[in-house]
Amino acid sequence: MSEKPHPVKILALDTTQEYCSVALSVDDALIWREELAPRSHTELILPQVQAVLAEAELRLNQLDALAFGRGPGSFTGLRIAAGVVQGLALGADLPVAPVSSLAAMAQGFYRENSTATHINAAFDARIGEVYWGNYALIEGIMQSMGDEAVSAPDDLLLPATGGWYAIGSGWAAYPQMQHRLAARLVKTIPETAPLARDIIPLADKIFRAQQAVSAEQALPVYLRQKVARTIRERTADRS
Amino acid sequence: MNILGIETSCDETGVAVYNTETGLLGHSLYSQVILHAEYGGVVPELASRDHIRKLSPLIHEVLEKSSLRLSELDGIAFTRGPGLMGALLVGTSLGCSLAFSLGIPAIGVHHMEGHLLAPMMEKNSPPFPFVALLVSGGHTQLMLARAVGQYEILGQSVDDAVGESFDKTASLLGLGYPGGAALARLAEQGDPDRFTFPRPMTNRPGLDFSFSGLKTFAMNTLRNNTDEPGIKKNIAAAFQKAVVETLVDKCQRALRQTGYQALIVAGGVGANKCLRERLVIEAEKSGTQVFFPSMALCTDNGAMIAYAGALRLSAGQQDDTNLAGRPRWSMEGLTALPQNSG
Numbered sequence A: 001m002s003e004k005p006h007p008v009k010i011l012a013l014d015t016t017q018e019y020c021s022v023a024l025s026v027d028d029a030l031i032w033r034e035e036l037a038p039r040s041h042t043e044l045i046l047p048q049v050q051a052v053l054a055e056a057e058l059r060l061n062q063l064d065a066l067a068f069g070r071g072p073g074s075f076t077g078l079r080i081a082a083g084v085v086q087g088l089a090l091g092a093d094l095p096v097a098p099v100s101s102l103a104a105m106a107q108g109f110y111r112e113n114s115t116a117t118h119i120n121a122a123f124d125a126r127i128g129e130v131y132w133g134n135y136a137l138i139e140g141i142m143q144s145m146g147d148e149a150v151s152a153p154d155d156l157l158l159p160a161t162g163g164w165y166a167i168g169s170g171w172a173a174y175p176q177m178q179h180r181l182a183a184r185l186v187k188t189i190p191e192t193a194p195l196a197r198d199i200i201p202l203a204d205k206i207f208r209a210q211q212a213v214s215a216e217q218a219l220p221v222y223l224r225q226k227v228a229r230t231i232r233e234r235t236a237d238r239s
Numbered sequence B: 001m002n003i004l005g006i007e008t009s010c011d012e013t014g015v016a017v018y019n020t021e022t023g024l025l026g027h028s029l030y031s032q033v034i035l036h037a038e039y040g041g042v043v044p045e046l047a048s049r050d051h052i053r054k055l056s057p058l059i060h061e062v063l064e065k066s067s068l069r070l071s072e073l074d075g076i077a078f079t080r081g082p083g084l085m086g087a088l089l090v091g092t093s094l095g096c097s098l099a100f101s102l103g104i105p106a107i108g109v110h111h112m113e114g115h116l117l118a119p120m121m122e123k124n125s126p127p128f129p130f131v132a133l134l135v136s137g138g139h140t141q142l143m144l145a146r147a148v149g150q151y152e153i154l155g156q157s158v159d160d161a162v163g164e165s166f167d168k169t170a171s172l173l174g175l176g177y178p179g180g181a182a183l184a185r186l187a188e189q190g191d192p193d194r195f196t197f198p199r200p201m202t203n204r205p206g207l208d209f210s211f212s213g214l215k216t217f218a219m220n221t222l223r224n225n226t227d228e229p230g231i232k233k234n235i236a237a238a239f240q241k242a243v244v245e246t247l248v249d250k251c252q253r254a255l256r257q258t259g260y261q262a263l264i265v266a267g268g269v270g271a272n273k274c275l276r277e278r279l280v281i282e283a284e285k286s287g288t289q290v291f292f293p294s295m296a297l298c299t300d301n302g303a304m305i306a307y308a309g310a311l312r313l314s315a316g317q318q319d320d321t322n323l324a325g326r327p328r329w330s331m332e333g334l335t336a337l338p339q340n341s342g
């Protein structure tokens, strides 16, 4: 029997979607704040951090690590999370665990549905695309099976095995995915979102594997790289 | 007090530390100009992406240059607006949370107040009250400054900002983007009197500007004289002369109207040599004084934000933990400092 690993104190935050949320793990307890507030992340996030620290009677520099939803998601939201976590990490000299917001959403769905061990998580990426990834439960943690992607809905793929739960706004935005993949889906639940408290178990794993990074490497993962067209591309289109 | 300044409102990431006793300790600037050039203008999303990559490394670099540890900072100032929302949020998020984690006060600075106060960092510092000419890529304003935080807009551009007009005309002449400085260099070789450009809005009272007509005039002049040798440098010279004379004329009017003795010039176009020379000549003629920030502090930078923040923080002002940016924000709405401070 291995000993129970000593608990790690992690503060996690997520502003990648419409929820603004913060969670703090202390000695197996979890403290969190979450609010559905699409345009108030900038106002809410630091007071939420302050509130969970106060409730735990801890200062930032007594923690082991920070974590954040690194994306994909709203570009501005990703940068708020990254900016805040970088500032906190610099000031308190803490390592940072960047966590996929798709994986965090899958982890949250599993927390509420213990039979959901195979999950496709998808966000609406607008302009006819979807951000997605496939996750399977391994040792209580939702782990990515292959790379996360941004693609046309028709290019979202599920592995042949397992009964899949389809979660996230992407499945509401593109109902054709559900029709195409019906045979492999157990259930489709678009009304799910990533939360900071579900970042904690994923961040804990990253921290213990010594894969946490320094403040300046705590960067968003956008998935979508092409966001504008160069002069050359525009003139080529016109001719 | 050591104040860290952070600027991310547009396409330059700027960081600096200003010490309230000894002055500027160190500053660094990362310009995204090359990144945006192939797009023909600033792409806001790309600007934001670059800021979040560059800001933390720049903070480390500036602390090293200043021989300071983070724990020796006494306050953090960041640009809250005006500017590009996404770009501003990088600075507000990182700046505010860094202050929070260090347990020191934070303050959001008005970008144009930063520009306006920048000449006060120089040894030869202007005394209040003064008239300020703010000329950048996004702004053209004549401002009356009674004291820190007490500003009144005397006049502004009704269309293009003067830097924008430089850049558009430069691009017309094939000088790339942003080509204001390149146009100024080309103008030095040209004949400013080969063509006569209009002096917009100088033939009527008032302190407003209009620059969009100049770029149209440049376009027509180029079209009608395509084959003339040296046409581009002559257009550049005539355009620059028209802009400079218009700006100088309005500055003189503003000084006469207010009765103030001092003019300060700030913002990217304040780096224009011809403008500086003409303003100095006019000041000598009229017995007034003109002040500029050093060339390096004309365009966007962290030093001016650190300085403006330092004045406000030392007067006891500070902001709460709200990270919100203010993409549109009038300087007339700023708070004044308590008397005898700063």
Ligand SMILES: Nc1ncnc2c1ncn2[C@@H]1O[C@H](COP(=O)(O)OP(=O)(O)O)[C@@H](O)[C@H]1O
Pocket: B010, B011, B135, B136, B137, B138, B139, B162, B163, B164, B166, B167, B178, B179, B180, B181, B184, B267, B268, B269, B270, B271, B272, B273, B298, B299, B300
């Ligand atoms: N020597 C110069 N002559 C004229 N314009 C210049 C010169 N140097 C820089 N500029 C112009 O200044 C502007 C940039 O100034 P800056 O204060 O950084 O503006 P903003 O804050 O609006 O980006 C650009 O429009 C640029 O072309």
